[in-house]
Amino acid sequence: MSDAGDFIDLALQREGSWSRAEALRYGLGKNPGGGGLGFYGASVGAVRGTVRDAGRRYSGLAHDEITALSSELWAVPVFERRLAAVVLLQDNVKLLTNSDLTRLEGFIREARLPDLADPLAVDVVGPLVDGLDVLGRVRADSVLDRWVREPDPWLRRAALLSPLMALRAGAGDWDRFVRHARAVLGEDAAGFTFDSDTEADGATTDDAAAVRDAVTRVLAEMAKRRPELQFTPVGR
Template identity: 35%
Template sequence: MTTAASSLQSLAEVIESELRDRGTSVRATKERAYLKSDLVHYGVGVPGTRAVVATTLRGVELDHDGIVALVEALWNSTGALDDASRGTPVYECCSAATMVLIQTKDHLGAGDTDLFERLLRQSRTWALVDPLAGDAVGPLSEHDAKFAPVLERWASDDDFWIRRSALLAHLRPLREGRGDFERFSRLADAMLEETEFFIRKAIGWVLRDTARTRPEMVFDWMLPRAHRASGVTMREVVKHLSPEQRNALLAAKGTRRSRAGSG
């Protein structure tokens, strides 16, 4: 059956309630500290959150507008643990919203760019940004050319989470032996010397997973740039390369840096 718009808020409330009941204060405290989060945490892991979403939505048919309405309702769910938490967004509900987007991405497209971008800007943590960018925007952008200018714009955004999203949108296609390596490598090249950890890590992560199926391509791209790459990036890049390729990259990185330092 198709769910009426008036019922979507109720669905979001059911998901929020189930998540609250499943949570543990110990996990909530640890997770909030680990993520350095300002959100309310109920203390539910990703598998538990996914199970709640799947169970609640079983048999429910959502059209495009229904998906967006449910995502908005979940994203805007606020804490109800105590007076101090009221009005503060709930991490698990935001995570549930990302899962809804990922599960229903076949109903979404470049016309939803504003929604994706707003959620990415509001996420402020890799735990929300990465699935949104990698598992929702990534597969959509591979098959919809209208995402191309969006990713180009994101790559030069002032917000490093948006720049990270432009990189991670390439992760799944490249990992699976497809994807636009030319575009990714061009965007990554422009960010290669950034000092932001989450940018350095993202570049390394995408190159590492690309090297699972195309190590020669990754090696050939990185070799002339090894002296510009951070240690964080390089440690990821070399994980799936041959010992010879790994040693060549590390030597290039060290040699170029030594010459630059001495001159």
């Protein structure tokens, strides 16, 4: 491994605890997407602090070094390492380019847990796409359009959640989200109901529910933050 990768891995192991590892294994490990993961037992705060410390210790990492380090951390199926990869990309999202969507797609396909896939979609894919120039945005939008049509429910979920940060901020393309939501709901769109008092279930394990849950999550947040935005499924 690289020096930065070794530093992060060893720090995460030092921050871990047996009891927290068991709790994570019992919680996330029961999810089909978490069954093959190992757990160090480090807290989310410890993961973020470790990545921050690594950034100070190995300052000045450029795009290729950041993306290579994220892949290095992700390659070992340990939850905290993969979460560290997500945090690293969150912290350096301004360095990412259109071509990095291929790497992110691979991560999302393998994540299969809301705890990993959702921050990749909301905090990495969304801001990455929003920061592109016009030509780059067109190409990125075509990638997200493909994700919506993918059999993999986690890619469909990611495409739906990716505009959430922009929508929260009063921007974002609401009409595009509605089109994507209708596409993923398919024949169920006409019968889809949304209760503004119902929160999305971030711990969902069912593939079909994972996609519907993403629609519900966006609608729930917009009902509170931007109630003027309306979602009318086909047939209503």
